[in-house]
Amino acid sequence: MSTTKSIAGQRPAPAAESSGENLLEVTGLEKHFPIRQGIVFQRQVGAVRAVDGLDFAVRAGESLGLVGESGCGKSTTGRLVTRLLEPTAGKVVFDGEDITHKPVVKMREARQNLQMIFQDPYSSLNPRHTVGTIVETPMRLNGINPPQGHKRRAQELLEIVGLNPEHYNRYPNEFSGGQRQRIGVARALALKPKLIVADEPVSALDVSIQAQVVNLLQDLQREMGIAFLFIAHDLAVVRHFSERVAVMYLGKIVEVGDRTAIYERPRHPYTHALLSSVPEVVPGSENRERIRLAGDVPSPINPPSGCRFRTRCWKAQDKCATEEPPLVRLEGNGDGHLTACHFPEEPTIASRGEDIVLDPALAALEEARRQSDTGV
Amino acid sequence: MFRYLIRRLLAAAVILVVISMVTFFIFFALPNDPALLACGKTCSPNRLLEIRHSLGLDKSLAMQYWEFFKGLFIGRNYGDQSVSIHCSAPCLGMSFQTDTPVMTTLLGAFPADLSLALGSAVIFLILGVGLGVIAAIRKGRFADKFAVGAALFGVSLQSYFVGLILMWALVDKWNLLPSPNYTSLTDDPGQWFTGLILPWVTLVVLYLALYTRLTRSSMLEVMGEDYIRTARAKGLSSRTVIFKHGLRAAITPIVTIFGMDFGALIGGSAVITESVFGINGIGKLAVDSVTNSDEPVILGTTLFAAAFIVLANVVVDLVYGLIDPRVRLS
Amino acid sequence: MALEISPQSADGSTPSSFLDVRDLRVHFPTEDGLVKSVDGVSFTLEKGKTLGIVGESGSGKSVTSLALLGLHKNSRARVSGEVWLDGQELVNLSEGEMRSLRGSKVSMIFQDPLSALHPFYSVGSQIAEAYLVHHKVSKKEARERSVEMLKRVGIPQPERRYRDYPHQFSGGMRQRAMIAMSLVCDPELLIADEPTTALDVTVQAQILDLIRDLQEEFGSAVIIITHDLGVVAEISDDILVMYGGRRVEYGTVQDVLEHQEHPYTWGLMQSMPHLSGDVTQRLNPIKGSPPSLINLPGGCAFNPRCEFRDRVPGDRCLTERPELLPVLGSDKHIAACHLDADGKAEIRGTADKAVK
Structure with missing residues (x-):
């Protein structure tokens, strides 16, 4: 199921160009959703600052992972990059062309090279169209006439994503969740894109099916040289799939770097907290540090001043409230490993001898237990 | 909530002015003089x-x-x-026919109208919601099929048919009820009640099916919600689960439809029933004024009906706020 | 003649465990056929211990939990088997008797706290309601108890938040309120159905630890139902792996996670990427999709997706349903697979290499 056939010859192998120039460059990207109120005339009383100043780049053929908790703006970022949403400010350059405010009608060419895969494999496919129509439509809309004809090409694509090409005439509801996600992938591939923005592509799927889709996407990246902006909340999946990872918190990138930097040598306290929260099944992961934050992510309507993580951070000081930490390379960090923190953590995820438990209820329960243990 | 109410009332006033303009120009632009x-x-x-x-x-x-x-x-x-x-x-102007102010005519017809609408609405609401709840919790069983079937049978009969049959059977043949008539409540409550029984029943038969089915489908949806499972998992009795947790949530769509129906009923939509039983309500007044080309009265009844429907909608929104804290607090 | 319900179990043995589930079956008649959501599930659980029930969608794990609460009563479902809780059999209890246990002796936390709390009632009043059903106390006392519970689960300003509605709470706070509601009557058995699936990872860690810490304090038995092996590894003592409504593997966490005996458990382990895994190694997914519960494959229900069925001679995987057999060298560990010990050891060896 997970093998990808007939990939060869689609596009030159990316190995040489993968470290090269940036395919996607995002600078100062912002998206503020206005909140309106009023009896007769609606006036803007505030804004949800979903994305609030992002800088990042995706190189050709590479996968950049975007992780963070709900409300951090990662999905909004994906929609801004693919121009499903209009940015409030900033710049999106794709393939050397500024597409930030390009009219939708002129997006056709860029769209061919910039495709999106969605989270929900049930609602993102039109139930009234056959699988063949779904996969062919992007080709027809963009006036692409493959030499072998639309139908043959669609069947090839179905085969590439591990579906039976004979199912060309079936409807989406005849497929399981994992198979539908494959149809979505085939549709995205139809235009031979250079970049696929994948927004939580596996989180609606069962564990065993998740792995099938992750493998499929990985084959596409490696063998067809397609770059990915891989948006997900599952840190282990992102680590497996992406060479570089950006961690987002309340509309900003707090730390970005290659896989090893983020997962083994993180500096930002939030990255530490995230990693330490992932429940691990592999034996031997007990000697990780244990950090338990208090409460949930604050509202992006009135984000905290200065460093946005300070309200949940154990290292926060006065400076964090007044001065926003810049996203820079800290001393001791490797190339391309940037952190936005005034008081960074040690670059390790090993246990620090003492747990950091900020949650008051947990702290109280554990304190009581410690006392009764020593009392006995 | 207060700001919300102000906003709704302002909107209602604007709607009424627009309706008055439209009806005014339509009726007075008519060719007859x-x-x-x-x-x-x-x-x-x-x-x-x-x-x-x-x-x-x-x-x-x-x-x-x-x-x-x-x-x-x-x-x-x-x-x-x-x-x-x-x-x-x-x-609201003067009637061309009787040279009396339209408002006086309308107010004269209003008590009968209100008695008819209010009485039947109370009955069909209670009965419809009750049958709907029974049908929902006994889904697929006899009680469900019976309630839905009976309600459907009722709505498929025309109100003049039901009215005439009832009159013939209960009044003429068995003499169980006096001939339907409107007596003022303040004059004789007993006669007011007995005189209105048949018109009420006729209207209830007409509306019952809608409310039974509406309640049934709304209840079925709500009873499948997670919070109903939570309520059961807490160990609550099925009565508490059905009424306190289920019906409370299921009632919102019913309130909306009821508001509009009730507004329309007061505004004279019970015209057939009024005619069959010879009750001089707003509906009958409207029909008569159309027959006589009495434009001020037509205009008056139209505005009167519109006012009640708009008002009913404002009330519905307020009730919504009382039922659902998410509306109240947003 | 009324049928006497024996206070003893079918095989005559009196259950010695706090919770003893024996051959539980939950079948739903539908137009397409009989859906065997749960088909012969047994396990035991002691007070103070946690059992993790793991499986994919449609494995029957949630249906099992609802059966323990007797929530299939008055529905189309056909429930059979025995559920012994503290010496009392639950499957044959009347709805009224079961109701007095629900929420007091056995309580439940659900997956999505936003939809599991009633949107029209304040959070506090919903907790107080759960206390009032089972206790003859005044409303004021119930209120005090609820505020106390809200405080215990870490909701700041509990007196004020008592009056707030679910939509005014954040996701994590809602799940805390749900936990407060489930613990308000000091239950002896707490069932948590995917309690953290709808939550963010940092909040998930808080909630899991909270459940664990509160369990220690209350001394209750906990069943946690999840699709996430990581969650089970973090919090459970025992694991029950379900597939197609049946048990395929059962044992302690160490037994099952370190010496998997069933290809499905291996498959789950290798489908998941780990934070310390080798990223150059491809994930090794289980092929195909979960089975239809109406027409389970013959023999071993997992056989169409199993990589190793050819290693078993004579098509036994297709024709003969494997029994749950004890694993040598362990008290509790059982698994239902036809592979012989050598075959399992060999596959486990290569599997472990892949994970590392």
Whole structure:
């Protein structure tokens, strides 16, 4: 199921160009959703600052992972990059062309090279169209006439994503969740894109099916040289799939770097907290540090001043409230490993001898237990 | 919530003004000449002009509307100083037929109208919601099929048919009830009640099916919600689960439809029932005024009905806020 | 003649465990056929211990939990088997008797706290309601108890938040309120159905630790139902792996996670990427999709997706349903697979290499 056939010859192998120039460059990207109120005339009383100043780049053929908790703006970022949403400010350059405010009608060419895969494999496919129509439509809309004809090409694509090409005439509801996600992938591939923005592509799927889709996407990246902006909340999946990872918190990138930097040598306290929260099944992961934050992510309507993580951070000081930490390379960090923190953590995820438990209820329960243990 | 109420009332006022304009221009732009109607058989051109003038028909349409609009708030005088008739605010105009203020006519028909609407609405709401709840919790079983089937049977009969059959059986044949008639509640409560039983039943038969099915589907949806499972998992009795947790949530769509139906009922939509039983409500008044081309009365009844429907909607929104804290607090 | 319900179990043995589930079956008749959501599930659980029930969608794990609460009563479902809780059999209890246990002796936390709390009632009043059903106390006392519970689960300003509605709470706070509601009557058995699936990872860690810490304090038995092996590894003592409504593997966490005996458990382990895994190694997914519960494959229900069925001679995987057999060298560990011990050891060896 997970093998990808007939990939060869689609596009030159990316190995040489993968470290090269940036395919996607995002600078100062912002998206503020206005909140309106009023009896007769609606006036803007505030804004949800979903994305609030992002800088990042995706190189050709590479996968950049975007992780963070709900409300951090990662999905909004994906929609801004693919121009499903209009940015409030900033710049999106794709393939050397500024597409930030390009009219939708002129997006056709860029769209061919910039495709999106969605989270929900049930609602993102039109139930009234056959699988063949779904996969062919992007080709027809963009006036692409493959030499072998639309139908043959669609069947090839179905085969590439591990579906039976004979199912060309079936409807989406005849497929399981994992198979539908494959149809979505085939549709995205139809235009031979250079970049696929994948927004939580596996989180609606069962564990065993998740792995099938992750493998499929990985084959596409490696063998067809397609770059990915891989948006997900599952840190282990992102680590497996992406060479570089950006961690987002309340509309900003707090730390970005290659896989090893983020997962083994993180500096930002939030990255530490995230990693330490992932429940691990592999034996031997007990000697990780244990950090338990208090409460949930604050509202992006009135984000905290200065460093946005300070309200949940154990290292926060006065400076964090007044001065926003810049996203820079800290001393001791490797190339391309940037952190936005005034008081960074040690670059390790090993246990620090003492747990950091900020949650008051947990702290109280554990304190009581410690006392009764020593009392006995 | 208060700001919300203000906003809704303002919107309601705007809607009413628009409706009054539209109806005013439609009815007064009609080709037949009300002055000619009022003039009667012994009509001379001079008399016609006089009547035109006294009715204000010689002014421009916009002026006429403005006079009408002013009359709503400060009242209005018809005719010359010598033979003037005062129509006090809120003045909806004068009937061409009877030379009485439209408002007086409407108020005369209102008690009967309200009694008919209120009585039947209370019955079909309670009965419909009750049957709907039973049908929902006994889904697929006999009680469900019976409730839905009976309700459907009721709605498929026309109200004049039901009314006439009931009259024939209960009044003429078995003499169980007096002939339906409207007696004022203050005059004789007993007669008021017995006289209205048949009209109520007729209307209930008409509306019951809708409310049964609406409640049933709404309840079925709610009873499948996670919070119902939570309520059961807490160990609550099935009565508490069904009424406190289920019906409370299921009632919201019913409130919406009920508000509109009730507004329309008061506004005269029970016209067939009124005609069958000879009750002089707003509906019958509207029909009569159309037959007589009595435009001020047509306009008055239309506005009256519109006002009640708009008002009912505002009330529905307020009730919504009481039921659902998410509406109240947003 | 009324049928006497024996206070003893079918095989005559009196259950010695706090919770003893024996051959539980939950079948739903539908137009397409009989859906065997749960088909012969047994396990035991002691007070103070946690059992993790793991499986994919449609494995029957949630249906099992609802059966323990007797929530299939008055529905189309056909429930059979025995559920012994503290010496009392629950499957044959009347709805009224079961109701007095629900929420007091056995309580439940659901997956999505936003939809599991009633949107029209304040959070506090919903907790107080759960206390009032089972206790003859005044409303004021119930209120005090609820505020106390809200405080215990870490909701700041509990007196004020008592009056707030679910939509005014954040996701994590809602799940805390749900936990407060489930613990308000000091239950002896707490069932948590995917309690953290709808939550963010940092909040998930808080909630899991909270459940664990509160369990220690209350001494209750906990069943946690999840699709996430990581969650089970973090919090459970025992694991029950379900597939197609049946048990395929059962044992302690160490037994099952370190010495998997069933290809499905291996498959789950290798489908998941780990934070310390080798990223150059491809994930090794289980092929195909979960089975239809109406027409389970013959023999071993997992056989169409199993990589190793050819290693078993004579098509036994297709024809003969494997029994749950004890694993040598362990008290509790059982698994239902036809592979012999050598075959399992060999596959486990290569599997472990892949994970590392």
